[in-house]
Amino acid sequence: MTKQIHLAAHFPGVNNTTVWSDPAAGSHIEFDSFRRFAQTAERGKFDFMFLAEGLRLREQKGRIYDLDVVGRPDTFTVLAALAAVTERLGLTGTINSTFNEPYEVARQFASLDHLSEGRAAWNVVTSWDRFTGENFRRGGYLAQEDRYERARTFLQTTNELFDSWAGVEIVADQESGQFLNAATPGRFSHHDRFFDIEGQFNVPTSPQGRPVIFQAGDSDEGRDFAASGADAIFSRYATLTEGKAFYSDVKGRLAKFGREWNDLLILPAASFVLGDTDAEAEEIAHQVRRAQVSPQTAINFLEQLWNTDLSDFDVDGPLPSFDPTVEGELIAKGRASVRQFAKDPVALANEWRAKAEAEKLSARDLVIEVTGRQNFVGSPATVAETINRFVQEDVSDGFILVPHITPDGLAPFVDQVVPLLQERGVFRTDYEGTTLREHLGLRKP
Numbered sequence: 090m091t092k093q094i095h096l097a098a099h100f101p102g103v104n105n106t107t108v109w110s111d112p113a114a115g116s117h118i119e120f121d122s123f124r125r126f127a128q129t130a131e132r133g134k135f136d137f138m139f140l141a142e143g144l145r146l147r148e149q150k151g152r153i154y155d156l157d158v159v160g161r162p163d164t165f166t167v168l169a170a171l172a173a174v175t176e177r178l179g180l181t182g183t184i185n186s187t188f189n190e191p192y193e194v195a196r197q198f199a200s201l202d203h204l205s206e207g208r209a210a211w212n213v214v215t216s217w218d219r220f221t222g223e224n225f226r227r228g229g230y231l232a233q234e235d236r237y238e239r240a241r242t243f244l245q246t247t248n249e250l251f252d253s254w255a256g257v258e259i260v261a262d263q264e265s266g267q268f269l270n271a272a273t274p275g276r277f278s279h280h281d282r283f284f285d286i287e288g289q290f291n292v293p294t295s296p297q298g299r300p301v302i303f304q305a306g307d308s309d310e311g312r313d314f315a316a317s318g319a320d321a322i323f324s325r326y327a328t329l330t331e332g333k334a335f336y337s338d339v340k341g342r343l344a345k346f347g348r349e350w351n352d353l354l355i356l357p358a359a360s361f362v363l364g365d366t367d368a369e370a371e372e373i374a375h376q377v378r379r380a381q382v383s384p385q386t387a388i389n390f391l392e393q394l395w396n397t398d399l400s401d402f403d404v405d406g407p408l409p410s411f412d413p414t415v416e417g418e419l420i421a422k423g424r425a426s427v428r429q430f431a432k433d434p435v436a437l438a439n440e441w442r443a444k445a446e447a448e449k450l451s452a453r454d455l456v457i458e459v460t461g462r463q464n465f466v467g468s469p470a471t472v473a474e475t476i477n478r479f480v481q482e483d484v485s486d487g488f489i490l491v492p493h494i495t496p497d498g499l500a501p502f503v504d505q506v507v508p509l510l511q512e513r514g515v516f517r518t519d520y521e522g523t524t525l526r527e528h529l530g531l532r533k534p
Contacts, residue, residue, distance in 0.1 A: 094480045094516045095487025095529060096507075097181070098130040098499050099139040099358060102161065106360060108380040108493050115496050118162055120170060126496040127171045130178055133503035134517050136528040137179025137210060138171070139323070139489055140164050144185060145221045149389055149421045150398060165197050172205035179525035181210035181303060186243040187236060188216060188225040191284060194243075195250035198300045199292035207296030207524030212303035212323055215240050237310040239283050244302065244318055246279045250290045251299040252534075253277045297526045298534045316342035319353060320531050323489060327357035327464045332484035354529060359464040359488040363501050367467040374466045377493055378457050387453040390460065393421045394434055404453045408442050464488075472502075473509035480515070 100123065101107050108114060115122045127138045143161035146153050164182040171180055180201065184194055194211070202209035215236035216222065231239060253275045275290035304311065304319040315322045316339055326335040336355050343353060362377055364370030382390075384404045392399050395413040398420070402409065413434040445455045465472045479485060492498030510516035526533055 091515060092480050092486070093530075094477065094510060095354060095356060096133070096135045096516065097137045097139055097179070097356065097487070097489040098126065098133075098135055099141070099489050099491045100126050101491050101493075101495055102141050102143065106381065106491050106493055107495055108377060110380055110383075111494055113494050113497060117495060118160060120167070122496040123167050123171060124174050126499060127175050127178055127180075129497070129499045129503055131175050133499070133507045134520060135178060136487070137181045137208070137525055139181045139212070140167060140183070141212075142183040142185065144188065144216070145224050147421070149392065165201065168201055168209070169204055172201065172208070175205075175208075177208070177520040177523065177528075179208045179210055179301070179528060180205055181212055181301070181525075183212040183214055183305075185216050186213055186240040187231060188222065191243055191246040191250065191279075192286060192288075192290070195247040195290065196292055198247075199251060199290075199295050202295035202297055202300050203292070207526070209295070209297070210301035210303055210320075210525055212305055213240060213244055213319070214305055233308070233310065237306070237308075237314055241314055241317070242281050242283050246284050246286070248299060248318075248534075249277055249279055250275075251295070253290045254292075254294040255298070297524045301525050301529065301531065312339050313342060315339060316348070316353065317346045320526075321354040321356055321529065324355055324357040324485065327359040327479075327485070327488065329479065329482075329484055332357060332479065333482070336483050336485060351530070352532070354486040354531075356487050356489050357464075357485050358491050360491045360493060361465040361472060361502055361506075362463050362493075363467070363469055363472060363505060365468065367471055370467045370471075374463050378461065378463065381493065382453065382457045382460065384453060387456040389421075390456050391452060393419075394438060396420055396434070402452070405451045408438070408445050408452045408455060413438050469505035469509055473506050473513070476506075477510065477513060477515050 102117060107117075115125075123140075130138050142164045146160070164184060168180045168182050171178075182201075184198075186194075198209055198211050215231075273289060274293070276288075277290055278287035279285075280287075301320045302318065303321045303323050304315040305323040306312070306314060307325065322339060324332075324335055326332045339355060340350055340353065343350060362370050362374040364373050387404045388399050388402060391402070391404075391409070395409055395411075396417065396419055397409075397414050399409065415434055441455055441459065444450070444458070445452070448458075450458060465475055467475070476488060480487060490499065490502060492502070507516065511518050520528065522528060
């Protein structure tokens with residue numbers, strides 16, 4: 090059976106996907122940028138817009154990281170404002186489960202779901218670093234197993250709050266306004282080692298029953314967490330081989346949690362570059378990659394693995410001949426740098442040096458190669474064909490598109506690729522429902 094493709098758009102925020110130097114690049118703080126981006130996604134009949142969250146400006150060598158100087162507006166504030174200037178587009182926000190509290194988060198998302206008439210979604214994430222924790226009362230950080238256990242029980246608790254009005258008939262005296270029924274709407278009680286709370290939730294059941302739940306973890310614990318309770322996964326596997334393996338693994342975990350194959354959607358992040366021909370698109374993609382990875386960005390990236398100050402390093406020459414420093418405090422703080430994912434920094438450095446030597450790459454060229462983020466490059470017809478093939482072959486259920494120009498970089502995809510997918514009958518020509526759950530084909534809880 091032919092699958093319908095799900096498409097969403099990620100407002101990229103602060104990272105090296107965006108080409109800051111392009112004259113078309115706009116503000117990442119002014120509301121007009123968020124509005125134009127969201128309205129373009131809605132014009133393309135996308136399922137939702139995704140907005141990440143940064144709880145602290147990242148630093149490297151004690152200074153604000155060069156791609157973070159723009160700052161990070163509050164997620165809920167932006168999404169609430171967007172609810173007023175869009176009609177059908179889903180509104181998805183990342184909110185941290187390590188440094189927030191269930192009552193507060195449940196109340197904010199339930200309110201957003203009411204304001205948007207059923208279009209809210211929550212991307213549940215955890216935080217790994219002490220640096221970010223310094224902004225919060227608890228400070229410090231949680232071990233990985235505690236992070237996911239807290240996230241699991243955090244989600245369980247918020248679901249109890251979302252459901253606390255369900256099935257309670259509101260009977261009130263017309264004159265006094267007092268409840269006359271015995272059951273009090275919103276009553277909750279939850280006690281475990283992370284949360285010891287009870288009281289009354291004051292936001293009625295939202296139009297979707299509950300906001301849609303996303304999860305973005307990739308560890309074994311993260312995959313189980315998603316399979317047990319998420320509606321969709323924000324995945325980083327957008328290539329054919331890796332995507333198929335991830336899709337099969339996570340979908341295969343659903344049964345042990347009593348869930349069905351279609352109860353969870355896999356939606357990788359994916360970038361794109363379009364041209365009139367495939368050859369032109371490849372040339373544009375090359376230029377974009379060099380603009381994304383400036384000499385300073387390349388040095389910053391190498392410093393993260395080597396954990397060494399490389400300010401005077403010639404990034405157009407070979408990689409450093411010495412090995413990374415494996416001891417001591419990391420020079421990059423508040424960001425998921427390459428060092429956090431490198432189990433053996435010295436082995437990875439040797440792998441990079443071998444690749445650079447074999448392919449005659451400079452240090453900057455090597456960084457461009459290993460951080461390559463252009464998933465779909467080609468003419469509109471080529472990109473439409475590739476996306477459809479990936480979805481039909483279970484690489485994913487769709488893609489969350491990340492343009493390299495903000496806020497208007499999504500428009501070429503909407504104007505040139507979406508009509509081709511619609512002609513194939515694999516993407517909607519108009520919204521059929523009003524809620525995000527309806528857009529995604531998810532059952533109401």
